[in-house]
Amino acid sequence: MTRVIIAGGGLAGLAAAVRLSDHPLDILILESAPRLGGRAWSFPHSHSGSDVDNGQHVMMGCYRDTLDYLTRSGRRHLLDRRRGLALDFVHADGRRGVLQAGRLPHPIGLAQAFLRYRLLPPASRLRILRAALRLRALRDQDLAALDAKDAASWLRGLGQRDDAMRYFWQPLVLATMNTEAEQASAKLLAVVLREIFLRDAEAADMLLPQDGLSSIFVEGARELLQQRGCDIRLRCTVQTFLTDGGAVRGVRLADGTELGADAVISAMPPWALQRVLENSEASVLPAIDFDRFHPSPIVSVHAWLRRELDAGPMTGLLDTTLQWVFDREEDSDGSRHYSCTISAAAESVVSMDEEELRALLLRELRLLRPDLMEDDILRVLAVREKRATFLPLPGMERLRPEARSGTPGFYLAGDWTGTGLPATIEGAVRSGYTAADVAVVDLVSGAEPRPSAR
Numbered sequence: 001m002t003r004v005i006i007a008g009g010g011l012a013g014l015a016a017a018v019r020l021s022d023h024p025l026d027i028l029i030l031e032s033a034p035r036l037g038g039r040a041w042s043f044p045h046s047h048s049g050s051d052v053d054n055g056q057h058v059m060m061g062c063y064r065d066t067l068d069y070l071t072r073s074g075r076r077h078l079l080d081r082r083r084g085l086a087l088d089f090v091h092a093d094g095r096r097g098v099l100q101a102g103r104l105p106h107p108i109g110l111a112q113a114f115l116r117y118r119l120l121p122p123a124s125r126l127r128i129l130r131a132a133l134r135l136r137a138l139r140d141q142d143l144a145a146l147d148a149k150d151a152a153s154w155l156r157g158l159g160q161r162d163d164a165m166r167y168f169w170q171p172l173v174l175a176t177m178n179t180e181a182e183q184a185s186a187k188l189l190a191v192v193l194r195e196i197f198l199r200d201a202e203a204a205d206m207l208l209p210q211d212g213l214s215s216i217f218v219e220g221a222r223e224l225l226q227q228r229g230c231d232i233r234l235r236c237t238v239q240t241f242l243t244d245g246g247a248v249r250g251v252r253l254a255d256g257t258e259l260g261a262d263a264v265i266s267a268m269p270p271w272a273l274q275r276v277l278e279n280s281e282a283s284v285l286p287a288i289d290f291d292r293f294h295p296s297p298i299v300s301v302h303a304w305l306r307r308e309l310d311a312g313p314m315t316g317l318l319d320t321t322l323q324w325v326f327d328r329e330e331d332s333d334g335s336r337h338y339s340c341t342i343s344a345a346a347e348s349v350v351s352m353d354e355e356e357l358r359a360l361l362l363r364e365l366r367l368l369r370p371d372l373m374e375d376d377i378l379r380v381l382a383v384r385e386k387r388a389t390f391l392p393l394p395g396m397e398r399l400r401p402e403a404r405s406g407t408p409g410f411y412l413a414g415d416w417t418g419t420g421l422p423a424t425i426e427g428a429v430r431s432g433y434t435a436a437d438v439a440v441v442d443l444v445s446g447a448e449p450r451p452s453a454r
C-alpha cells in the first residue's frame, strides 16, 4: 500500500492524517513529544485533576476547516458558540464597553456593534465604520501590495486615531496575530478582518472550548485515525529526510531507524524543520528563509479564586498587562478557574515569578471585582509558551512556503506555511488539509510515481 509519513502530530499533522484517511493509504504519524497536539494541548492540574489548557484558545465562526475537522472527529459539540462577537471590555479606569452585533441583518448588525462601542467617542466609532467600508471595497490586487506595509500605518492611513488604535485595533491585532499592529503585516490583518467581519453573519461568532484542548482537538481525531488503521508513534523524532534521485523517499529517526515512504508531509514548526533540513541533502530540498521566522510568546496565567468575578465568559482588559480574562467555570474542588492571556508578552512579563503574578492578578482582577482580597487567590499557574506563534512581520507573506514544496514526494504543512492566515488553529488545520490534498493528487495522478522504499 502507498505509504505517507507525517512528521509532527500537532493540529496540522493530525488534520493532514484525517484528510488522508479518506483514501486507501498507509499513514504513519511520527511525533517527537510523548503526546499529540503540539501547541494546543491540555494536562491534568496537580491540585484538582481537572484539565488545564496550555493557553486559552478561541475559535471563530469563520474557522471553516477547523469546524469540519471537529465534525469529522466528533468533537464539534464541545465548542460553545457566542453569536455576533459578544465581547465585553473593561478599561483600567473601570469604564465598561461591549462589542455585540445588533439584531439587524448582516452586515448592518455588525455596524451596530461598532456604533455602540461606548469606550470610544462617537466620531471614532464612525471612523471604524468608514474603515470597514474601505476594507470592503479593497480589491485582491490592492491586498497583495499591502504585505510590504505594517498594520498600524495602514490603519492610520484609513483614518484611525490614537483612541481607536488603542481600544479597538490593538486588542484585535494582538488577539489574532500575537503582535502589535506596528509589527504586523497589513495584508494579513486585512485578510483576517475580511474573514471575520465581511464574510457572513456567523463568521464573527466566538467559539469557546467547553473541555480541555486535548479532549477537543486530539482525542477525537486519534480515535478516528486508529479506527482507520493509521499508525501513530510518539517519542519518535525525525532527524533526516532520506532522498533518492531528487525525491524524498522517507525519514531517518533520531535512534537511527530508517522508514521509507511514497510521500512525506512535514507538519513541524519552522524552527524544528530547519534542523531536519540541515541534516538532510540540501541540494534536493526546498530553500526556506528560516532566519525571517521569529517566534512570538504568549503567557497564560491560570488563577483559581475563592469568589466569582463580575465577568462574562470572555472579557478584554484595556490599558492593563492582562489582556483577556476567560471564565473557565467552577473546578471540581469548588474554586472558580480563570484563564488570563498576555499575547506578545514582553520579557519582563515572561520572567515574572509567582509573587509578581499574584500581585498582577490582584491588581487587575479587581477591575472585575473590586473587593477581591489576596487570600481569594487560591492557586496560580503560569504557562509560558515562548514560541507560541511566528511573528507575522510585514513582507513575510511571500516567504511562507506552499504545501507542494517543489521537491517530489515532499509536502509542507503547519500554521507558518502559506495559508494566507496568521498562526492559528484554522491556519494549522487548513495547511494539513491542503498538504494532504496535493499529496493525494500527486500520488493518484502518478505525477511522482515511486515504488515504496520499504
Ligand SMILES: Cc1cc2nc3c(=O)[nH]c(=O)nc-3n(C[C@H](O)[C@H](O)[C@H](O)COP(=O)(O)OP(=O)(O)OC[C@H]3O[C@@H](n4cnc5c(N)ncnc54)[C@H](O)[C@@H]3O)c2cc1C
Pocket (backbone or CB within 6 Å): 007, 008, 009, 010, 011, 012, 013, 030, 031, 032, 033, 036, 037, 038, 039, 040, 054, 055, 056, 057, 058, 059, 236, 237, 238, 239, 267, 268, 269, 272, 273, 276, 298, 299, 300, 385, 387, 388, 389, 413, 414, 415, 416, 423, 424, 425, 426, 428
Ligand atoms: C498559548 C497559545 C494560545 C493560542 N491561542 C490561539 C487562539 O486563541 N486561537 C487560535 O486559532 N490559535 C491559537 N494559538 C495558535 C495555535 O495553537 C497554533 O497555531 C497551532 O496549534 C499550530 O499547530 P501546528 O500543527 O502548525 O504546529 P505545532 O502545534 O507546533 O505542531 C508541530 C508538532 O511537530 C512536533 N515535532 C517537532 N519536531 C519534530 C521532529 N523532528 N519529529 C517529529 N515531530 C516533531 C512537535 O512536537 C509538535 O507536536 C495559540 C497558541 C498558543 C501556544
